[in-house]
Amino acid sequence: MYIMENYLTPNFHGFSDLRMNDYAQEIADKILTAYQQKQPLKITSGKTKQFYGRKINAEILNVKNHSGVVEYEPSELYITARSGTPLSEIERIIDHKNQILPFEPPRFGASATIGGTVACGLSGPRRAYSGSLSDCILGADVINGKGEQLHFGGRVMKNVAGYDVSRLMCGALGTLGVITSITLRLLPKPENEQTITFETSCTEAIEKMNQWANTPLPISATFHDMNTLYVRLSGSPSTIKSSAKEMQGEFIEKNETFWETVKKHKHPFFDTELPLWRISVPPSTPELNIQGECLMEWSGALRWYATDSDERAIRTEVERVGGQATLFKGNSTQNIFHPLSKASMKFHKHLKQVMDPGYILNPGKMFAEL
Amino acid sequence: MSTSISTADLSREFCKILPRASVLDREEQLKPYECDALTAYRQLPRLALLPSTNEEIQAIVNVCRRYEIPIVARGAGTSLSGGALPHSDGILLNLAKLNNILEIDPHNRTATVQPGVRNLAISEAAKPYGLYYAPDPSSQIACTIGGNIAENSGGVHCLKYGLTIHNILALKILTIEGEILEIGGKNLDSSGFNLLSLMTGSEGMLGITLEATVKLLPHPHDRKVMLAAFDQIQNAGDAVNGIISNGVIPAGLEMLDHLTIQATEMYCSPGYPPNAAAILICELDGYDEELEVQVKRVSDIFHSHHAIEVRIAKDEQEAELLWQGRKASFPALGNLTPDYYCMDGTIPRKHLALVLDNINKLSVKHGLRVANVFHAGDGNLHPVILYDANVPGELETAEKLGGEILELCVEVGGTITGEHGVGVEKLNQMCVQFSNAELETFLAIKNALDKKQLLNPGKAVPTLHRCAELGAMHVHHGKLPHPELPRF
Numbered sequence: 050m051y052i053m054e055n056y057l058t059p060n061f062h063g064f065s066d067l068r069m070n071d072y073a074q075e076i077a078d079k080i081l082t083a084y085q086q087k088q089p090l091k092i093t094s095g096k097t098k099q100f101y102g103r104k105i106n107a108e109i110l111n112v113k114n115h116s117g118v119v120e121y122e123p124s125e126l127y128i129t130a131r132s133g134t135p136l137s138e139i140e141r142i143i144d145h146k147n148q149i150l151p152f153e154p155p156r157f158g159a160s161a162t163i164g165g166t167v168a169c170g171l172s173g174p175r176r177a178y179s180g181s182l183s184d185c186i187l188g189a190d191v192i193n194g195k196g197e198q199l200h201f202g203g204r205v206m207k208n209v210a211g212y213d214v215s216r217l218m219c220g221a222l223g224t225l226g227v228i229t230s231i232t233l234r235l236l237p238k239p240e241n242e243q244t245i246t247f248e249t250s251c252t253e254a255i256e257k258m259n260q261w262a263n264t265p266l267p268i269s270a271t272f273h274d275m276n277t278l279y280v281r282l283s284g285s286p287s288t289i290k291s292s293a294k295e296m297q298g299e300f301i302e303k304n305e306t307f308w309e310t311v312k313k314h315k316h317p318f319f320d321t322e323l324p325l326w327r328i329s330v331p332p333s334t335p336e337l338n339i340q341g342e343c344l345m346e347w348s349g350a351l352r353w354y355a356t357d358s359d360e361r362a363i364r365t366e367v368e369r370v371g372g373q374a375t376l377f378k379g380n381s382t383q384n385i386f387h388p389l390s391k392a393s394m395k396f397h398k399h400l401k402q403v404m405d406p407g408y409i410l411n412p413g414k415m416f417a418e419l
Numbered sequence: 420m421s422t423s424i425s426t427a428d429l430s431r432e433f434c435k436i437l438p439r440a441s442v443l444d445r446e447e448q449l450k451p452y453e454c455d456a457l458t459a460y461r462q463l464p465r466l467a468l469l470p471s472t473n474e475e476i477q478a479i480v481n482v483c484r485r486y487e488i489p490i491v492a493r494g495a496g497t498s499l500s501g502g503a504l505p506h507s508d509g510i511l512l513n514l515a516k517l518n519n520i521l522e523i524d525p526h527n528r529t530a531t532v533q534p535g536v537r538n539l540a541i542s543e544a545a546k547p548y549g550l551y552y553a554p555d556p557s558s559q560i561a562c563t564i565g566g567n568i569a570e571n572s573g574g575v576h577c578l579k580y581g582l583t584i585h586n587i588l589a590l591k592i593l594t595i596e597g598e599i600l601e602i603g604g605k606n607l608d609s610s611g612f613n614l615l616s617l618m619t620g621s622e623g624m625l626g627i628t629l630e631a632t633v634k635l636l637p638h639p640h641d642r643k644v645m646l647a648a649f650d651q652i653q654n655a656g657d658a659v660n661g662i663i664s665n666g667v668i669p670a671g672l673e674m675l676d677h678l679t680i681q682a683t684e685m686y687c688s689p690g691y692p693p694n695a696a697a698i699l700i701c702e703l704d705g706y707d708e709e710l711e712v713q714v715k716r717v718s719d720i721f722h723s724h725h726a727i728e729v730r731i732a733k734d735e736q737e738a739e740l741l742w743q744g745r746k747a748s749f750p751a752l753g754n755l756t757p758d759y760y761c762m763d764g765t766i767p768r769k770h771l772a773l774v775l776d777n778i779n780k781l782s783v784k785h786g787l788r789v790a791n792v793f794h795a796g797d798g799n800l801h802p803v804i805l806y807d808a809n810v811p812g813e814l815e816t817a818e819k820l821g822g823e824i825l826e827l828c829v830e831v832g833g834t835i836t837g838e839h840g841v842g843v844e845k846l847n848q849m850c851v852q853f854s855n856a857e858l859e860t861f862l863a864i865k866n867a868l869d870k871k872q873l874l875n876p877g878k879a880v881p882t883l884h885r886c887a888e889l890g891a892m893h894v895h896h897g898k899l900p901h902p903e904l905p906r907f
């Protein structure tokens with residue numbers, strides 16, 4: 050009914066027939082069987098983020114083949130795609146209509162899919178300025194741990210009918226259900242984007258970023274790598290020019306390539322054998338007392354450390370400032386995610402029980418108990 | 420539901436927790452709580468309680484759990500869906516006394532507030548720092564943040580700045596077990612499930628909000644408010660689409676139809692073109708030159724959709740005047756009619772003209788006038804049905820008409836509620852929007868987190884039994900069960 054004909058023609062981007070690549074029923078059947086046989090499943094798709102989360106051993110359920118853009122309505126600012134659709138494909142299609150994914154997904158490999166992206170819940174550079182991945186979820190099709198196909202949310206921005214189960218899927222690492230299709234809100238692509246830089250210390254960068262954030266300056270990304278602060282400005286050329294002047298920064302030439310390296314973790318900092326910590330703190334938090342180099346994004350709200358410091362020491366320091374630490378990459382015998390309080394774990398277990406009563410969907414991927 | 424304890428004994432239990440004056444038990448004391456802003460539904464609670472600390476609330480919840488007494492939380496009681504309607508066996512928990520702004524943190528741009536803080540009070544407190552809280556429901560002088568979170572409320576600026584869910588960072592929730600659940604923080608990412616989303620819009624059925632930390636934003640650099648008038652509603656609807664498809668996201672984009680224009684003119688004379696079939700009010704914000712370009716672009720789009728007049732407010736005063744009429748629309752319509760009933764469906768924008776046309780047909784069919792004043796940019800309709808409750812049968816007709824409008828919204832791929840919540844009002848339409856398996860998921864979530872059904876029971880999610888009795892046709896993904904049949 051809402052399928053845009055031109056997106057089905059192969060010469061546009063290689064889509065053939067939507068009826069092909071619809072494996073929802075097959076996935077549901079497999080989950081039902083697994084539920085009946087109490088067989089735990091490890092859900093995989095593009096396999097670019099397998100390093101993320103706790104390691105689990107279970108029968109593999111690959112959902113990558115379930116792919117295709119189901120609806121794309123540029124004027125309605127949304128896209129609905131099956132979970133196995135490559136992220137790159139979605140970005141290419143919407144770019145064609147001058148639109149973007151507001152959360153600017155990070156990318157750890159060419160085969161990354163939209164389903165895996167939503168399950169991991171990770172947002173990229175634009176997140177602190179135009180919203181998170183969760184913020185732009187409008188609806189989702191989900192198969193629960195009993196093999197039931199369910200649909201939550203919708204295609205419209207304003208929707209408060211029923212509990213928000215579609216957003217609950219975001220960042221649940223597949224432990225609450227297999228996402229089979231997702232509807233995301235899109236934004237118009239900014240007319241122009243340029244990046245300016247400043248040579249500053251970490252402390253000064255935190256101050257600057259938070260001062261700017263208290264003004265309407267058209268900032269759409271920030272990044273600090275110990276010495277240099279990069280700030281992306283978005284808008285019309287005139288706005289960018291006057292803002293850069295006000296901020297007194299130096300333009301860099303390769304704006305796009307720079308943010309690609311940030312999104313793809315190609316900055317030399319990430320080329321490390323050390324455990325990589327992703328630390329989420331209130332943005333204006335002063336420099337943390339953690340050993341090792343620090344990268345900052347999101348006006349200071351996201352900080353990366355490559356360090357083999359003791360896990361407990363890191364978590365204690367981060368909790369002191371009201372933040373949380375995730376072991377993004379590294380020795381997975383440790384806790385990966387920031388531990389939950391007792392009351393919160395109880396709540397989590399109740400939800401797991403509702404969505405996956407057989408405890409078969411990525412069991413233990415997030416926390417041993419879930 | 421248990422009534423194992425007499426109301427007098429229950430009252431004595433609560434008097435151990437609260438000062439006597441905060442335990443209301445006489446009918447005249449309970450009367451003010453018998454309904455929220457959806458006045459068609461009324462029910463007295465057994466008692467109304469006015470706690471002033473979290474500890475008191477926790478103790479109240481513990482008593483209610485012990486005796487299995489339903490609890491209905493209440494902020495300002497401005498809900499339009501009966502969300503705060505009391506339960507006949509239960510207590511009404513009025514949170515109005517918890518109205519302290521605990522912290523404004525200008526460095527991290529957050530405000531931490533108690534649940535009874537009024538929406539507008541947050542922006543007022545943040546003003547000295549040049550910051551404000553973006554979601555601005557029309558009821559913002561009265562409604563509370565606790566109610567906003569329960570309903571995931573929006574406002575005229577949520578097209579660009581988002582709903583409540585997009586503007587909150589942390590919640591402190593009291594579970595029915597009497598435990599405190601901390602969700603989120605001043606940071607942006609938290610481990611575990613996305614509970615912030617689950618709690619927001621859950622209509623007070625999964626926990627009681629004791630505290631919220633919200634985002635504050637800097638005021639935009641500059642804004643421009645425009646008005647465009649059309650002699651056909653179709654053109655106004657198409658112009659809305661034209662703007663968004665052109666890559667412009669206005670801060671707000673609202674539509675008023677002919678009846679509403681006339682009502683507001685009589686009420687507060689905002690100077691709207693009296694003969695227009697519809698007007699659009701569009702607010703754009705941004706930087707000087709860029710803003711000028713956008714104003715020009717939007718103005719061109721209005722003209723290309725045959726606007727009969729396009730006005731750009733010259734100064735703040737004129738801008739305010741243009742908004743004033745919009746903001747006064749509901750009281751203005753109230754002057755036209757003894758009673759009105761405000762609906763809240765959302766539809767894909769491209770169907771605006773079609774749906775408005777069909778609402779008109781439904782209005783003729785049922786013989787009741789319907790005014791439309793709504794968040795056009797979001798496709799969030801607020802058809803206002805004018806009726807007279809003193810005329811026998813009119814309320815029922817209004818409800819029937821309202822129900823048909825919501826079903827129409829689902830049929831075109833929309834939803835039965837954009838921002839007012841399901842409450843008691845739209846339980847039947849939930850059967851249309853969701854399948855049994857989906858409703859079962861909602862019921863199971865409720866059951867898992869509140870086994871005894873004590874938190875605002877009977878709201879938001881219908882029982883499967885109710886849906887079966889109703890025999891409603893579930894519309895799957897906005898695709899009609901029988902698309903070949905004419906419906907409009």
Ligand SMILES: Cc1cc2nc3c(=O)[nH]c(=O)nc-3n(C[C@H](O)[C@H](O)[C@H](O)COP(=O)(O)OP(=O)(O)OC[C@H]3O[C@@H](n4cnc5c(N)ncnc54)[C@H](O)[C@@H]3O)c2cc1C
Nearest residue numbers: 494495496497498502557563565566567569572573623628
């Ligand atoms: C004239 C008018 C204009 C309006 N305009 C808008 C608008 O533009 N946009 C919009 O979205 N809405 C609007 N509304 C609807 C209403 O104002 C909102 O739904 C508002 O959020 C309700 O807040 P409240 O404090 O009055 O909550 P109440 O009506 O008291 O309660 C609403 C729900 O929240 C629950 N609740 C309240 N506090 C808590 C708490 N602390 N913990 C758990 N649950 C709680 C209640 O149990 C109930 O289910 C309007 C209403 C009126 C009367």
